Amino acid sequence: MRHSYFGKVKLIYIDPPYNTQSDAFIYRDDFSAKQSEVLAQLGYAKENIDYIKNIYGARTHSGWLSFMYPRLLLAKDLLRDDGVIFISIDDNEQAQLKLLCDEVFGQENFVADVLWQKKYAAANDHKTIAPLHDHILVYRKTDEWIRNLSIRTEAQDKQYRLADENGVFRPDNYLCNKSAEERPSLYYSITQPNTGEEIWPKRTAVWRYSQETHKKNVAEGLVYWGKDGIGRVPAFKRYKSRLKNGGSLVPTTWWTFEECGHNDEAQKETADLLAQKIFSTPKPIRLLQKIIRLGACKDDITLDFFAGSGTTAEAVMRLNAEDGGTRQFILVQIPQPIDPKKQKEAHHFVTHTLGKKEATIFEITAERIRRAGAKIETELATKAQAAAQQPAQLEGFAPDPASPVAPVDTGFRVFELVDDPDALILQKPLQQATQADVLALQAAITSPQPTQLPRVLYNLLLSESLPLTTPLRTVIDQHLYLAGDVALIVKALPLVELTDTLRTLHGQGITVTYLTVYAPWIEDDNFMLGIKTMAETLGFSDDKLRLRG
Ligand SMILES: C[S@@+](CC[C@H](N)C(=O)[O-])C[C@H]1O[C@@H](n2cnc3c(N)ncnc32)[C@H](O)[C@@H]1O
Structure with missing residues (x-):
């Protein structure tokens, strides 16, 4: 990883x-x-x-x-x-x-x-x-x-339960926790606009706003006097539309x-x-x-x-x-x-x-x-x-594109960490290798198992630093695969066929930047000898041809 x-x-x-x-x-x-x-x-x-x-x-x-x-x-x-x-x-x-x-x-x-x-x-x-x-x-x-x-959570949104012609709002406290002694300038009377009554705050909890700000609030229609407008306790109208960051928190x-x-x-x-x-x-x-x-x-x-x-x-x-x-x-x-x-x-x-x-x-x-x-x-x-x-709410209106009908990708792949049988043998220091190792290695090289192909391909993805979700395209079954712009060669094939295939891909506008060869499964020495020359002929520089495994 x-x-x-x-x-x-x-x-x-x-x-x-x-x-x-x-x-x-x-x-x-x-x-x-x-x-x-x-x-x-x-x-x-x-x-x-x-x-x-x-x-x-x-x-x-x-x-x-x-x-x-x-x-x-x-x-x-x-x-x-x-x-x-x-x-x-x-x-x-x-x-x-x-x-x-x-x-x-x-x-x-x-x-x-x-x-x-x-x-x-x-x-x-x-x-x-x-x-x-x-x-x-x-x-x-x-x-x-x-x-x-x-x-905003649903609970936070629920506080915005009132609405008028200017939008949805929640009533907020018009009083603060200071006393008239502490804040004499905030102890004044407010006129109830609908009943004409002069309303005074308590001496222990005066208005929250100065007289000047209160006048501004009245002018901007930000003072709420209850549902029927004749309440005796004013409240500040906190409109949802005025929330900072569009209401996000x-x-x-x-x-x-x-x-x-x-x-x-x-x-x-x-x-x-x-x-x-x-x-x-x-x-x-x-x-x-x-x-x-x-x-x-x-x-x-x-x-x-x-x-x-x-x-x-x-x-x-x-x-x-x-x-x-x-x-x-x-x-x-x-x-x-x-x-x-x-x-x-x-x-x-x-x-x-x-x-x-x-x-x-x-x-x-x-x-x-x-x-x-x-x-x-x-x-x-x-x-x-x-x-x-659901019938369309309003005639002529398209359904809401954000409605949750788009399919969701719930697929996933499972990978298990196992010792790579090919790599295990190859990684052993030569002086520790036994005859059994050599025979097993030979068996692995001469008989690549098709069931092992996914393991080999995904390991190649990892060694090429490609994510495990990279689509793998079969170009020649059991031999040549494409992952992004990397051609993965897992088994020897005639070099002429490989050259032609790479040229065809190029002709189709498919970019191949790297050639990666999985060495343990290449049983043909001539292929190994020839691929370097072939790569050069096709314009791949030395660093674009890689041997893995
Ligand atoms: C608290 S649980 C994680 C619960 C998870 N967040 C959930 O919502 O179900 C901790 C996890 O750590 C794993 N764990 C315990 N010992 C570990 C170790 N030595 N190495 C790796 N994972 C270990 C446990 O198998 C367990 O799945």
């Missing part, structure tokens, strides 16, 4: 194991060896991890931080310069994570520590102060990231459950879609929708590498269904085994309902995305049907 998605991801959301006794953080006692391996694989220096070990003494914090560190370094590499990362965490690791993120992303890129109200009531048996919130740490990659304004660090949902809502969402108690700590879809709306645009990529029940994918698909966006998601989930005793429902769901031999969390992630996609499509079809049956 690092090659293909380096600097391409706009938003990363992660909800890592919180390192509390209750969560299923695996590899708890096995950090050191694993982390050094991960760092080495990613090409990061081993010294990087010493930073963490030096400053954190506590065994568990240090272990968890060592686990997070390489993942955050990689996350930073994947982010675009105008990208942003949101990380869910609770009080157990919030402080440690904040310092780690300062180190990885830079203090100057800290955006906010959002408080999400995950519960609506305290646990009765809590011994001290019951926490009702989670933290969401937000870091941008650079100051190029621009946040989107929040859209500057996001804040306080995210209530009314707006973003809570733990129980998230449980219910997975229960409705999959089965009861399927996943211990999913996040609500509304929370993810808020994050994605705030941090990314309609055609951006969102990555979640602790996917769990796959909430992020559902949020992305739902947002696309709502506004016709073409957002994409990348989810990563390890095949973490599900404990048949501790997670009975989840285990039963995977082995019985889904009929899988091995019960892993990955199966739940994939099934959630499938079912959520199907549900969203059904919902859209129902809406479209209802819209079609």
Whole structure:
């Protein structure tokens, strides 16, 4: 992924194991060896991890931080310069994570520590102060990231319940909390325009506006005297049309459950879609929708590498269904085994309902995305049907183009990380290779399996730094494929045929800039010898011909 998605991801959301006794953080006692391996694989220096070990003494914090560190370094590499990362965490690791993120992303890129109200009531048996919130740490990659304004919630819009010839408005207080002694100039009488009565504020709460501003308010028709106009308490008319930023709101660090949902809502969402108690700590879809709306645009990529029940994918698909966006998601989930005793429902769901031999969390992630996609499509079809049956509101008016009838892409591809059988043998140092390795390599080279073709093609995409969504076009079945402007040659073919085909593509206006040859499957030495000359003849410079594998 690092090659293909380096600097391409706009938003990363992660909800890592919180390192509390209750969560299923695996590899708890096995950090050191694993982390050094991960760092080495990613090409990061081993010294990087010493930073963490030096400053954190506590065994568990240090272990968890060592686990997070390489993942955050990689996350930073994947982010675009105008990208942003949101990380869910609770009080157990919030402080440690904040310092780690300062180190990885830079203090100057800290955006906010959002408080999400995950519960609506305290646990009765809590011994001290019951926490009702989670933290969401937000870091941008650079100051190029621009946040989107929040859209108004239904509750906020509901306040605008009155209307007159100038539009929709909400009545706002005309009084303030100062006394006549504190603000003598705001203690004056106002004439009720319809009854002629002189109205005085209370001595303990005077008018909010000076006499001059009040006169201006009257002239502009901004004073409200109740439905029938004869009330005794004036109010200020706050018109929706006068709201700054067209009514959009500057996001804040306080995210209530009314707006973003809570733990129980998230449980219910997975229960409705999959089965009861399927996943211990999913996040609500509304929370993810808020994050994605705030941090990314309609055609951006969102990555979640602790996917769990796959909430992020559902949020992305739902947002696309709502506004016709073409957002994409990348989810990563390890095949973490599900404990048949501790997670009975989840285990039963995977082995019985889904009929899988091995019960892993990955199966739940994939099934959630499938079912959520199907549900969203059904919902859209129902809406479209209802819209079609609705008589046109006004004659001559076209149907609203923003109406949610556009199809939404709910498709996704599943990739599994496996050791590449061809690469495995080739990567062995020569002095360690056994005769069996040589024979296996020979077998692999002389008998490429058609079933292995997808693996080879997708690995080639990755080695060419192309996204996994790049369309693959078959030019000559089992031999030549096109991905963007890269020709992928997976099996030898007569060089004359290859030359002619490349010329034909050129004639059709199809650009081929690179020729990539998958070496392990080329059994013909003459092809290897000849392709360089052929490429030169066709005008490909040396660096445009690549051998992979
Ligand atoms: C809190 S859950 C994520 C929940 C998710 N946000 C949702 O809404 O369903 C944390 C995830 O981290 C994964 N995880 C636990 N230990 C891990 C490890 N050592 N490496 C990678 N992932 C791990 C778990 O499988 C789980 O899916």
